[in-house]
Amino acid sequence: MENSMEEIKRTLEKYSQEHLLNNYEKLSDLNKQKLIYQIKHIDFELIDSLYNRTKKKAEDIKNQITPIEYIDKQKLNGEYKEFQQIGEKAIQDKKLAVVTMAGGQGTRLGYEGPKGTYDIGLDSHKSLFELLADSLKEQGKKYNVVIPWFIMTSEENNAETIEFFEKHKFFGFEENKSIFFFKQGELPMVDAEGKILIGEDGLVKEAADGHGGIYEALVRNGMTKKMRELGAEWLFIGGVDNCLVKMVDPILMGIAIQKHVTAAGKSVVKANPEEKVGVFCKRNGKPSVIEYTEISKEMAEEKDDKCELVYGESHILCNLFNIDAVERMGKKPLPYHVAFKKESYLDRYGNKVNPTGPNAYKFEAFLFDAFGELDDMAILRVKREEEFAPVKNATGIDSPETARELYKKFYNL
Ligand code: UTP
Numbered sequence: 337m338e339n340s341m342e343e344i345k346r347t348l349e350k351y352s353q354e355h356l357l358n359n360y361e362k363l364s365d366l367n368k369q370k371l372i373y374q375i376k377h378i379d380f381e382l383i384d385s386l387y388n389r390t391k392k393k394a395e396d397i398k399n400q401i402t403p404i405e406y407i408d409k410q411k412l413n414g415e416y417k418e419f420q421q422i423g424e425k426a427i428q429d430k431k432l433a434v435v436t437m438a439g440g441q442g443t444r445l446g447y448e449g450p451k452g453t454y455d456i457g458l459d460s461h462k463s464l465f466e467l468l469a470d471s472l473k474e475q476g477k478k479y480n481v482v483i484p485w486f487i488m489t490s491e492e493n494n495a496e497t498i499e500f501f502e503k504h505k506f507f508g509f510e511e512n513k514s515i516f517f518f519k520q521g522e523l524p525m526v527d528a529e530g531k532i533l534i535g536e537d538g539l540v541k542e543a544a545d546g547h548g549g550i551y552e553a554l555v556r557n558g559m560t561k562k563m564r565e566l567g568a569e570w571l572f573i574g575g576v577d578n579c580l581v582k583m584v585d586p587i588l589m590g591i592a593i594q595k596h597v598t599a600a601g602k603s604v605v606k607a608n609p610e611e612k613v614g615v616f617c618k619r620n621g622k623p624s625v626i627e628y629t630e631i632s633k634e635m636a637e638e639k640d641d642k643c644e645l646v647y648g649e650s651h652i653l654c655n656l657f658n659i660d661a662v663e664r665m666g667k668k669p670l671p672y673h674v675a676f677k678k679e680s681y682l683d684r685y686g687n688k689v690n691p692t693g694p695n696a697y698k699f700e701a702f703l704f705d706a707f708g709e710l711d712d713m714a715i716l717r718v719k720r721e722e723e724f725a726p727v728k729n730a731t732g733i734d735s736p737e738t739a740r741e742l743y744k745k746f747y748n749l
Pocket of ligand 1 (some may be wrong): 437438439445520545547577653
């Protein structure tokens with residue numbers, strides 16, 4: 337321990353992070369152990385380089401971006417039946433597993449607790465998790481199979497999420513047989529000077545590494561292996577906060593299989609050029625998504641000869657992947673994006689500070705940054721009112737109120 341403490345101190349000194357041990361002596365024995373464990377597992381080089389990147393200006397990406405082809409589900413004629421037959425057969429043959437990403441913090445919604453446990457105000461008072469469970473069970477019944485459900489949580493909400501499922505008897509799924517939970521990775525947060533933040537518990541303040549952490553987390557936790565054991569070849573990955581998410585879609589599967597691509601994603605038409613959504617595109621010839629923060633006004637407004645937006649296929653976090661592709665993507669590190677957030681912390685004297693404005697950099701990988709690893713990806717345009725009712729904000733656009741109305745309309749409630 338002596339030796340290792342000396343080593344730790346040297347490492348901290350090397351990266352100017354000595355403050356991490358400022359309150360060490362005041363911690364309980366358990367927290368002392370936890371802090372040492374955290375410090376030993378921090379990739380200081382990575383944190384350093386991520387912090388340095390916050391100082392760089394965004395590069396001009398215009399020349400890298402081109403439009404991507406898509407298939408409009410409404411305009412499929414003869415092919416519809418063919419895709420449907422192929423997709424239905426694959427589902428009946430148990431080739432599909434479903435993954436729900438539920439590790440996010442839900443900051444905009446401002447709800448204490450895992451977002452999946454949120455009640456959007458339907459008469460049934462069902463949580464988002466239960467609405468998804470209902471839909472998955474119904475689809476399973478339709479195809480006479482039990483579709484295995486994998487739920488990604490974060491360190492922050494894992495225990496509460498599992499407790500919620502236990503309380504609800506896993507909504508009829510069987511733990512470790514048809515429902516599985518796994519945790520995504522975390523990264524330390526740093527302040528404006530690049531110093532790693534200490535939380536109120538005296539430990540390193542870490543945050544989930546973004547939905548892009550899913551590939552690595554699926555592989556590291558043995559989930560893709562489990563999927564293979566269950567006979568699955570494809571996995572649908574969706575968010576927890578879209579109460580109309582169609583996790584089992586024979587058309588999407590049929591397209592991916594028939595077109596021999598390793599991934600297929602769904603889009604809805606962008607409501608207007610200013611809408612704050614990422615859109616599918618090609619980046620250096622590979623499938624990608626361009627974020628609303630990245631796209632220029634000119635590109636966002638560009639129209640084709642049919643008067644449709646050239647970059648108008650919104651990415652709605654509804655994607656299907658071949659397991660091989662996920663395992664490949666899980667081994668390649670993704671770039672991290674940076675967000676500047678308001679986070680409380682302990683100062684060097686051990687006093688809690690509640691900042692009045694953003695003070696902390698959080699590093700997140702985005703799921704779609706891995707699309708560049710795919711040779712190609714089929715994009716299926718679907719109807720917004722049938723498949724996209726997100727719960728993002730507490731009020732206004734994409735709020736529980738708008739999601740509830742869309743849900744009620746779709747199900748004729
Ligand atoms: P969002 O990017 O909308 O984030 O996540 P969020 O956490 O729900 O909300 P804000 O941005 O803090 O307000 C889209 C989906 O990705 C999941 C979320 O749970 C949601 O289903 N997600 C996001 C993760 O699973 N892990 C993450 O680290 C981030």
